[in-house]
Structures are given as C-alpha cells and as structure tokens.
Amino acid sequence: MKIFDIYANKHYQVMNKTVACIGFFDGVHVGHQHLIKQTVELAKQKGLTPACITLSREPLQVLYPERDIKTIMDIEQRLQAIGSYGIQQCYLLHFDQAMANVSAADFIELLKSLCIDTIVAGEDFRFGKQNKGDVLMLEKQMPTKIIPLVELYGQKISSTTIIEALEKGEVEYVSSCMNRYYAIDGFVIHGNKVGSTKLGYPTANIEYNPFIVLPRVGVYIGRVIYEGKTYRAMINIGHNPTINRRDFLSLEAHILDFDQDIYGKRLVVEFSKYLRYEKKFNSKEELIEQLDNDVQSVRDYTYEIRNV
Ligand SMILES: Cc1cc2nc3c(=O)[nH]c(=O)nc-3n(C[C@H](O)[C@H](O)[C@H](O)COP(=O)(O)O)c2cc1C
Ligand SMILES: Nc1ncnc2c1ncn2[C@@H]1O[C@H](COP(=O)(O)OP(=O)(O)OP(=O)(O)O)[C@@H](O)[C@H]1O
Numbered sequence: 677m678k679i680f681d682i683y684a685n686k687h688y689q690v691m692n693k694t695v696a697c698i699g700f701f702d703g704v705h706v707g708h709q710h711l712i713k714q715t716v717e718l719a720k721q722k723g724l725t726p727a728c729i730t731l732s733r734e735p736l737q738v739l740y741p742e743r744d745i746k747t748i749m750d751i752e753q754r755l756q757a758i759g760s761y762g763i764q765q766c767y768l769l770h771f772d773q774a775m776a777n778v779s780a781a782d783f784i785e786l787l788k789s790l791c792i793d794t795i796v797a798g799e800d801f802r803f804g805k806q807n808k809g810d811v812l813m814l815e816k817q818m819p820t821k822i823i824p825l826v827e828l829y830g831q832k833i834s835s836t837t838i839i840e841a842l843e844k845g846e847v848e849y850v851s852s853c854m855n856r857y858y859a860i861d862g863f864v865i866h867g868n869k870v871g872s873t874k875l876g877y878p879t880a881n882i883e884y885n886p887f888i889v890l891p892r893v894g895v896y897i898g899r900v901i902y903e904g905k906t907y908r909a910m911i912n913i914g915h916n917p918t919i920n921r922r923d924f925l926s927l928e929a930h931i932l933d934f935d936q937d938i939y940g941k942r943l944v945v946e947f948s949k950y951l952r953y954e955k956k957f958n959s960k961e962e963l964i965e966q967l968d969n970d971v972q973s974v975r976d977y978t979y980e981i982r983n984v
Contacts, residue, residue: 746888845896882943
C-alpha cells in the first residue's frame with residue numbers, strides 16, 4: 677500500500693483518482709472490513725484505485741496527552757491490516773493541533789483536493805473541528821457512499837466497545853468483532869528466569885507498546901506466532917504475586933512444545949480465551965499444580981480461527 681502524508685493547511689494536487697473509505701480504523705474490525713470491501717468493490721467497478729483516508733494518531737491522544745488513551749493497534753499494525761483487505765493507497769492525515777482546528781467545511785475542501793471519485797463512510801462517521809461534520813454534510817458536497825453499520829448481538833461493532841471488552845477480558849467477543857484473535861507483538865526480553873529454573877514452565881516475557889490496550893489481568897489460552905509458525909500458548913498478564921512480585925504489568929507466554937532461545941526475537945501473542953484470574957499461591961508447588969491444569973486446558977482447547 678502506497679502512503680501519502682497529508683498535513684493541514686497545505687495544498688495538494690493529486691492526479692490519481694480513487695474510491696476512498698474514511699475513518700480511524702482502530703482494530704480494523706468487521707465493520708471496518710465491510711466498509712473496506714465495499715470500497716474495493718466499487719473501485720473495481722469504476723476501474724479506479726481503492727484508497728483510504730485515515731489519521732496518523734488517535735485525536736484524543738493528541739488533544740488530551742495527560743489522559744491515558746490507549747488504542748487497539750499501533751499505526752504499523754493498523755496500516756498493515758487495512759492494506760491486507762485490498763486497499764492500495766492511503767492518505768495519512770498528520771493529526772496535530774493544526775489538523776484538529778480544521779473546520780468541517782475546510783476538511784471537505786481538503787478531501788476535494790485529493791482527487792477522490794467517491795468517499796465511502798459509515799453512517800455515523802464524523803469529521804472536522806469538534807467533530808461537527810457528518811455524512812449528510814459530506815454527501816451534499818462530494819459523491820458519498822454511506823454504509824449501514826454492522827452489528828453483533830444487536831450492538832454496533834466499534835473500536836470503543838472492543839477496548840471496553842478487552843479491559844474486561846472478553847477476548848472471545850473481541851475475536852468475533854475482529855474475525856481474528858486479538859494480537860500484541862513485541863520483542864522477547866529477559867525475565868527473572870524463575871519460570872524455567874523453578875517452575876518447569878519457561879516463559880517468553882514480551883516488551884509491549886505502552887500505548888496499546890492490554891487485556892484484563894489474568895491467564896489466557898492463546899497462540900504465539902514466531903517466524904511464520906503458530907504455536908499453542910498459555911499467557912499471563914499480571915504482577916506474578918507468588919514469586920518475585922513485580923510492580924509493573926508483565927506479559928508472558930509459555931509456548932507449548934517449543935524449545936528455542938528467542939531472547940531479542942520478535943513474536944506475536946494472540947488471545948483466544950480468558951481462563952482465570954492471576955492468584956497469589958501459598959507455595960511454588962501450588963502454582964506449579966495450577967500451571968499443570970492450565971497447560972491441560974490449552975491442550976483441550978479447540979482454536980476456531982485458523983488463518984493468521
Ligand atoms: C500461564 C501462566 C499462568 C501464571 N499464573 C500465575 C498465577 O496465577 N500467580 C502467580 O503468582 N504467577 C503466575 N504466573 C507467573 C509465574 O509466576 C511466572 O511465570 C514466573 O514468575 C516466571 O517469571 P520469569 O519469566 O520472570 O522467570 C503465571 C505464568 C504463566 C505463563
Ligand atoms: N460497525 C460498523 N459498520 C460499518 N461501518 C463502520 C462501523 N464502525 C465504524 N464504521 C465506519 O468505519 C469508518 C472508520 O470508523 P472509525 O474508526 O472512525 O469508528 P469506530 O470503529 O466506530 O470507532 P469509535 O468507537 O472510536 O467511534 C467510519 O467511516 C465509520 O463510520
């Protein structure tokens with residue numbers, strides 16, 4: 677996917693005509709996927725390039741830096757996912773104070789300068805300073821295809837509901853919303869070596885991006901993807917209260933049937949099912965007994981999403 681950086685108050689003259697969907701697309705959930713498919717389809721019918729217009733940063737992170745606003749994906753994951761559904765060109769609007777101050781009317785002028793044949797937007801899409809613009813305003817000024825919202829269990833699928841579900845540990849609901857397992861990637865860092873030396877369960881400690889949503893503290897059934905291969909895993913997010921309690925939240929995975937040195941390597945951790953809360957055990961032996969049960973739960977689990 678080709679990426680064009682766009683800044684507020686600059687003039688652009690784009691020649692390549694596109695059909696472009698618009699929005700932030702955090703999580704690239706099933707609603708976004710539907711919108712993207714409609715965009716790709718319409719572009720194909722018209723013989724034009726399928727494109728997307730999105731923001732470089734979550735507006736609330738820029739406008740309220742003191743608030744701890746997290747996202748489902750970082751920008752690389754978001755753009756990679758958008759591209760994977762067939763979008764070939766991306767207008768990446770650099771979101772800063774200047775962009776936040778662009779009025780809805782001026783935002784439409786900016787869109788017009790990008791040589792867009794048709795804009796594709798969900799019916800609740802809003803834009804411009806203080807979110808004052810909506811799709812009714814947009815369609816008066818530009819050809820706009822408005823897409824009805826995709827729902828799950830009678831509720832609109834949205835990035836906000838996905839973040840709330842992750843914070844409650846409802847990773848199965850999140851998988852249904854995304855048609856993928858929720859995934860975090862990061863590099864493997866050194867832990868305290870307790871897992872391998874005292875428990876018989878070595879764990880890969882993952883250094884995660886602090887701006888990404890961590891699911892609720894607890895133990896999960898999941899998978900690890902390493903060098904293109906997928907492995908079953910049991911994952912813990914927590915403070916390790918039984919041995920060497922940590923003040924920060926660690927993310928660690930015991931990968932089943934795996935025996936390689938992966939310090940410093942990058943891997944992806946996927947969350948399939950919340951298993952239990954993290955508990956302070958009275959002894960190392962009790963923790964080991966619990967881990968024996970957890971590993972059995974992973975072996976008994978049927979993964980429903982096959983493709984990564
Ligand atoms: C699947 C899994 C479940 C865990 N559950 C608990 C738990 O309930 N309570 C706890 O104190 N530690 C729990 N741990 C954390 C272990 O105590 C931790 O892996 C150990 O301290 C090793 O840390 P290290 O990698 O820094 O050596 C769990 C770890 C994993 C991988
Ligand atoms: N469930 C959905 N079905 C169809 N289109 C959607 C759905 N959710 C969002 N869209 C559309 O996809 C584009 C990108 O959505 P955007 O990321 O801005 O919103 P969102 O997923 O609803 O997130 P938030 O919860 O932060 O509002 C917008 O045009 C939006 O209207």
